[in-house]
Amino acid sequence: MKGQGLVVSIEVYDPTGTIEVTECHAPRLADLSGKTVCELSDRVWEDYRTFPLIQELLQRRFPNAKIIPYSEFPSAYGVEGDVLRKVIKEKGCDAVIVGNAA
Amino acid sequence: MIEKMGIPTVVITRPGFSRVVSSAFTGVGLPAEACQVVYPTDMFVPGSDLTPVEKKMDELIAGLTVWEPKMEMKRLVTPPRVRVEARDYEKAFAAVNRLFLRNMWSDGLAIVPPTERYVEWMLAGTNLSRNEVVIKILPRGGIATVETIAVTLAMAGGRPEYMPVLIAALEAIGHPRFRHELMNSTTCSVCPVVIVSGPVAKQIRLGSGYGCLGPDPLHPAGASIGRAIRLLLQNVGGAIPGSGTMSIYGGPARYTNIVFAEDEDNLPSDWQPLSVEQGFRQGSNVATAYAVSSATNVPGGEAGSRESALATLNRAAGAMAIPNGNYWIHPYNPKGAAGILLMAKGTVQGLSRFGWSKEKVRAYLWQNSKIPASKLGPYVSAWWVPTERIIQDPMPISMSPKGIKMVIAGGLQSGHMMWLQVGCCPEELTSAQIKLPVNWDQLLSKANEDLGPVSYARDD
Numbered sequence: 438m439k440g441q442g443l444v445v446s447i448e449v450y451d452p453t454g455t456i457e458v459t460e461c462h463a464p465r466l467a468d469l470s471g472k473t474v475c476e477l478s479d480r481v482w483e484d485y486r487t488f489p490l491i492q493e494l495l496q497r498r499f500p501n502a503k504i505i506p507y508s509e510f511p512s513a514y515g516v517e518g519d520v521l522r523k524v525i526k527e528k529g530c531d532a533v534i535v536g537n538a539a
Numbered sequence: 540m541i542e543k544m545g546i547p548t549v550v551i552t553r554p555g556f557s558r559v560v561s562s563a564f565t566g567v568g569l570p571a572e573a574c575q576v577v578y579p580t581d582m583f584v585p586g587s588d589l590t591p592v593e594k595k596m597d598e599l600i601a602g603l604t605v606w607e608p609k610m611e612m613k614r615l616v617t618p619p620r621v622r623v624e625a626r627d628y629e630k631a632f633a634a635v636n637r638l639f640l641r642n643m644w645s646d647g648l649a650i651v652p653p654t655e656r657y658v659e660w661m662l663a664g665t666n667l668s669r670n671e672v673v674i675k676i677l678p679r680g681g682i683a684t685v686e687t688i689a690v691t692l693a694m695a696g697g698r699p700e701y702m703p704v705l706i707a708a709l710e711a712i713g714h715p716r717f718r719h720e721l722m723n724s725t726t727c728s729v730c731p732v733v734i735v736s737g738p739v740a741k742q743i744r745l746g747s748g749y750g751c752l753g754p755d756p757l758h759p760a761g762a763s764i765g766r767a768i769r770l771l772l773q774n775v776g777g778a779i780p781g782s783g784t785m786s787i788y789g790g791p792a793r794y795t796n797i798v799f800a801e802d803e804d805n806l807p808s809d810w811q812p813l814s815v816e817q818g819f820r821q822g823s824n825v826a827t828a829y830a831v832s833s834a835t836n837v838p839g840g841e842a843g844s845r846e847s848a849l850a851t852l853n854r855a856a857g858a859m860a861i862p863n864g865n866y867w868i869h870p871y872n873p874k875g876a877a878g879i880l881l882m883a884k885g886t887v888q889g890l891s892r893f894g895w896s897k898e899k900v901r902a903y904l905w906q907n908s909k910i911p912a913s914k915l916g917p918y919v920s921a922w923w924v925p926t927e928r929i930i931q932d933p934m935p936i937s938m939s940p941k942g943i944k945m946v947i948a949g950g951l952q953s954g955h956m957m958w959l960q961v962g963c964c965p966e967e968l969t970s971a972q973i974k975l976p977v978n979w980d981q982l983l984s985k986a987n988e989d990l991g992p993v994s995y996a997r998d999d
Binding site for chain 2: 444445446447448449450451452453454455456457458459460461462463464465466467468469474477482483486487490491494495498518521522525526530531532533534535536537538539
């Protein structure tokens, strides 16, 4: 702690610890034409309204994309990672939309 | 997780939820920057206007096609120190506290500025390297090194002789079967309880008698250690209310959690201390952790006669026999504990005098705290204990009597017991050895100089 006339300067540690970045984000797709886009939901907050609308709008924009609705996946809430990884692989997802804001 | 599979992901979110998503990403080793599309909160309520879905379709599609994160490198991100200047020390102290609140690094109570000198003082309490990693705390995934722990203990007003106990407590909390990531993010009002065994407890002035759950100026160690644990869970682990921790109510116990010592000096000869039950030698310095959702005062700890001893056990069993879903978060787990019953010296010694061994007490409590299946359906959520999984009627609160943990602690008068019921979502009690530094005796001498000699005369 320094004192220079009337100025006191305190240097303190940031208490938030270190973050280790071990992975980078997945590369993005050129576009969604011909791709399989999957929906995942934790089954809350009106997902039965929002996700079907997203599916409809995507399909309209990309007629030859395959959109797999959230109902064909287990709920994202509390699902074991291995279970989710397996089903995402089985369905051949090229991209995923995750919801539902809770 | 899906990004780690190499599959681009866009997350639907809302205002105030972005931090949750960022924590989830850093918790699995990804950069904090996550690809999110933020929709108005109103959109997620029944009968809402879904126009934002159409308006944000371009943004959603861009998240899967053209979105680019700012950082692409794998690396360690360690934040720099922060400098505060003011006209005098009092103003600088206040400025540091305001800064820590604005940055969400504090808990609303005044903190001690973690300056280099103060942190070095904390580090005198351990021989471990300051860079040694002790725990990675989820959901945020921040890494707490020995230095991070010293910083936080300094903030919490701690002393160096608390460091070995705090480090061991964090090792126990970081054990995979403690499931700290569930405790830290749940909607439940849950907090860690840390029970310290061995001579270290008295040496650092950790309470086991009157007021052992705090506050107690004669035994201040529990407050600082517990507060440091909370600040680490928040600052390193991201447990900010509403974004990292979804605890609906939080809870008064969460400021300093529950940190105390077992009153091993007053165990009847046939009662084993908790540390031995956890697999350590009697007299070992051990920190044992669990996650509890409540501390229920159970009036009545009399055991001066056979009748009053039995009445005391019935009162305890009655307090435990609540159809609370937390009992069955991990159904059929043989190592799980329904909770921890605290009984003081007079109660335990009275029970022992009338032939109640620890195992006999446990068996009696287990048998008499069972809950009729008819009460479970309406009270327990189906996705915790579906009706078809209620395997006995009445249903026990743990798989066996071993799931009723008992610890001797509390004031000499012994007029009450305390039931610490399990919260979300540990699988078992976890323990870690407390490792003392080579300069331990010097630390204790300095503590005696600063605080006066250790005195437990009040507990006699």
